[in-house]
Amino acid sequence: MNLPRVAITIGDPAGIGPEIAAKAAADPRVLELCTPVLYGRIYTPGVRAGTLSAEAGRTAYGAIVAAVEDAIAGDVDAIATAPINKAAFALAGLPWRGHTELLAHLTGAPSVAMMFHADALRVVLATIHEPLSSVPRLLTRELLAGVIRLASRDLPRFGFSQPRLAVCGLNPHAGEGGVLGDEEQRVIEPAIAACAGEGIRVAGPFPADTLFVRASRGEFDAVIACYHDQGLIPVKLLAFGKAVNVTLGLPIIRTSVDHGTAFDIAGRNAADPGSMIEAVTLAARLARAARGGQAAGAEGRP
Numbered sequence: 001m002n003l004p005r006v007a008i009t010i011g012d013p014a015g016i017g018p019e020i021a022a023k024a025a026a027d028p029r030v031l032e033l034c035t036p037v038l039y040g041r042i043y044t045p046g047v048r049a050g051t052l053s054a055e056a057g058r059t060a061y062g063a064i065v066a067a068v069e070d071a072i073a074g075d076v077d078a079i080a081t082a083p084i085n086k087a088a089f090a091l092a093g094l095p096w097r098g099h100t101e102l103l104a105h106l107t108g109a110p111s112v113a114m115m116f117h118a119d120a121l122r123v124v125l126a127t128i129h130e131p132l133s134s135v136p137r138l139l140t141r142e143l144l145a146g147v148i149r150l151a152s153r154d155l156p157r158f159g160f161s162q163p164r165l166a167v168c169g170l171n172p173h174a175g176e177g178g179v180l181g182d183e184e185q186r187v188i189e190p191a192i193a194a195c196a197g198e199g200i201r202v203a204g205p206f207p208a209d210t211l212f213v214r215a216s217r218g219e220f221d222a223v224i225a226c227y228h229d230q231g232l233i234p235v236k237l238l239a240f241g242k243a244v245n246v247t248l249g250l251p252i253i254r255t256s257v258d259h260g261t262a263f264d265i266a267g268r269n270a271a272d273p274g275s276m277i278e279a280v281t282l283a284a285r286l287a288r289a290a291r292g293g294q295a296a297g298a299e300g301r302p
Helices: 017-025 028-033 054-073 086-091 099-107 132-138 141-158 172-178 183-196 208-216 228-239 274-292
Strands: 005-009 035-039 078-081 113-117 122-125 165-168 202-206 222-225 244-248 254-256
Touching (some): 005 017, 005 054, 028 274, 099 244, 122 228, 172 183, 183 202, 208 222
Parallel strands (some): 005 035, 078 254
Antiparallel strands (some): 113 122, 244 254
């Protein structure tokens, strides 16, 4: 069988990235589905386990760039990334706050979104690594409508041919008719209406404190969350270690883990590679599905 080749970047070499990348690359579940290819220098002068450094940031960045270049060239079929450290990127003078923004830059993608995919719940973020105080200003009709369109376009790859999307309100009780905030009326409702008018199956805004329960019980295929923690707290509560970060809108397949660099246990051979294994196997299934022109299955499986 001609297995897809999946690039696995090691992330920040001072964190658990190299360990979980190597463990995933050797896992039988991974080897059954793909040929893993590791990217990055695990042993880098000037980098110590658990220690923040500019050199670690540069090393992580170089691995990502090389993997993306190979994916664009067709030398690998997908990318699965181990976690990077945003502070190390900043020390290295790199302007990107995370993988998502960097990957959009490297591929020239005009619009991208972060989705966390798990059997129990799928969540797409309208804003990503932004201070909470900036979210109301950044959450425009155009931004939200673009994220809804991306989710509707890309979710069929996961087996949802006509995805049912639900949008969170920004404020408590989805604004309570304007009493607790007017973003729902000014921004969210018009964006939903515009997308619904295009034939997209989207509803809301719904109070976030109950919407994730409804979605996890099967009422919706994915939830659009307004900001980072609004979406990631419920998905990590339900599926930490099993959820996979997928970048929507890229011209290449990219998945990642649902956790950070874990400097506190780096270098101890104590890291659980579960999320990395999930990320690589999902990338492999998406690559196989892309080859065959079919969906990867409603739960990321053929």
